[in-house]
Amino acid sequence: MESLSDLGLTELQLEIRNTCREIGEKKILPVREKYDAEGIFPTDIAKDFADAGLFGLFIPEEFGGMGGGTMDMVVAVEELSKYCAGIALSLFGTALGTLPILLCGSEEQKRKYLPRIAEGTIAAFALTEANAGSDAAGVRTTAVEDGDGYVLNGTKQWITNGGEADIYTVCAMTDPGRGARGASFFIVEKGTPGFSFGKKENKMGIRASATRELVFQDCRVPKENLIWGRGRGFFVAMKTLDQSRPSVAAQALGIAEGALACAVRYSRERRQFGQPLCANQGYLFMLSDMATKVEAAKALVYRCAQAMDAGLKDISKISAMAKCYASDVAMSVTTDAVQALGGYGYMKEYPVEKMMRDAKITQIYEGTNQIQRDVIGKALIKEAASGQI
Numbered sequence: 001m002e003s004l005s006d007l008g009l010t011e012l013q014l015e016i017r018n019t020c021r022e023i024g025e026k027k028i029l030p031v032r033e034k035y036d037a038e039g040i041f042p043t044d045i046a047k048d049f050a051d052a053g054l055f056g057l058f059i060p061e062e063f064g065g066m067g068g069g070t071m072d073m074v075v076a077v078e079e080l081s082k083y084c085a086g087i088a089l090s091l092f093g094t095a096l097g098t099l100p101i102l103l104c105g106s107e108e109q110k111r112k113y114l115p116r117i118a119e120g121t122i123a124a125f126a127l128t129e130a131n132a133g134s135d136a137a138g139v140r141t142t143a144v145e146d147g148d149g150y151v152l153n154g155t156k157q158w159i160t161n162g163g164e165a166d167i168y169t170v171c172a173m174t175d176p177g178r179g180a181r182g183a184s185f186f187i188v189e190k191g192t193p194g195f196s197f198g199k200k201e202n203k204m205g206i207r208a209s210a211t212r213e214l215v216f217q218d219c220r221v222p223k224e225n226l227i228w229g230r231g232r233g234f235f236v237a238m239k240t241l242d243q244s245r246p247s248v249a250a251q252a253l254g255i256a257e258g259a260l261a262c263a264v265r266y267s268r269e270r271r272q273f274g275q276p277l278c279a280n281q282g283y284l285f286m287l288s289d290m291a292t293k294v295e296a297a298k299a300l301v302y303r304c305a306q307a308m309d310a311g312l313k314d315i316s317k318i319s320a321m322a323k324c325y326a327s328d329v330a331m332s333v334t335t336d337a338v339q340a341l342g343g344y345g346y347m348k349e350y351p352v353e354k355m356m357r358d359a360k361i362t363q364i365y366e367g368t369n370q371i372q373r374d375v376i377g378k379a380l381i382k383e384a385a386s387g388q389i
């Protein structure tokens, strides 16, 4: 083992990390400032991800992928997010959009869509609406059964990869009024009549990621595009989010590591009062706390991913813990990194202000950290009720 950061990683995971590092150094670093400033979606870099096999990482081998597990994905997302969390999101936003098919889709759906995604086709997950954010069961988009299909009407909001993706997994109400049991998930392809794109968002961070409205107006999808069965949409969403939250945790971890590295390097270069900044104990203690938080987050995120790969059944709690803790660490560490660079930290010529902006979303999306604490708390009480605590 060369360093602590290699601990517990397989040969394949070390290889994945090296591949991502190479893409980060050669492809992401030269463009991240421009893509962030101008809100450019990284179509070119997504192609590099595809060429390196990264879109196949989360797809089983029988469908043309590498058959990787959660830990493989965590390693990739963490490494890429050290360079740019927004650019990395084109990849794991696709994984999020794919999970409903992967976890709950039929054999035919898997055969039809997964090989395309493994080759680099971008996917997106569409749950959120103007009135259904944390309240995932509050979806108002409807899907009315009509002959051999369903007709969708409604608007999805803040959809990652919106407009750029070719394949969308969309939650709609088939039985409004039945709450969580009234929702169903559908696969909708770009170009389907009645499916168009609305407002593209102008965001604080992850600006290289596309976030856009999806509009459905009498959009007809065949019945074979219904995932898992009518009325199971809320459960598809919950299973998907349980599985995908470690990727947000890995994104947050990567952002924090990137910011920490920047602050440590700066502390040795910048001289004030005739000595480098790191010679001041008060300053050094701030870096020490940042580094300790990063290690603690990494331990939790890796433990979560390894437990999921080992087949842990009830993953909601550990997945929520990893996402919640790592994103809180990312916010705290990036804020301190800006402080560590002083006035320069506030300027765009250093990347820490971008990292601080990017970190914020990790506390909000895929379930706010208040929702994560709710999931953790409810799981604790359930464990106590069943005698596990």
Ligand code: COS
Residues within 6 Å of the ligand: 127, 128, 133, 134, 135, 136, 137, 180, 234, 235, 238, 239, 241, 242, 316, 365, 366, 367, 368, 371, 374, 375
């Ligand atoms: N896996 C499987 N089933 C789950 C589940 C999970 N993780 N979480 C809840 N369920 C089940 C419950 O067991 C319940 O089933 P029963 O009625 O058979 O008991 C059903 O789903 C409804 O659960 P609950 O009553 O807890 O639903 P709520 O409407 O209170 O919502 C939360 C639960 C808050 C956890 C859910 O709405 C949520 O995750 N919200 C955040 C959504 C989100 O992440 N949005 C971001 C957009 S995606 S980028």
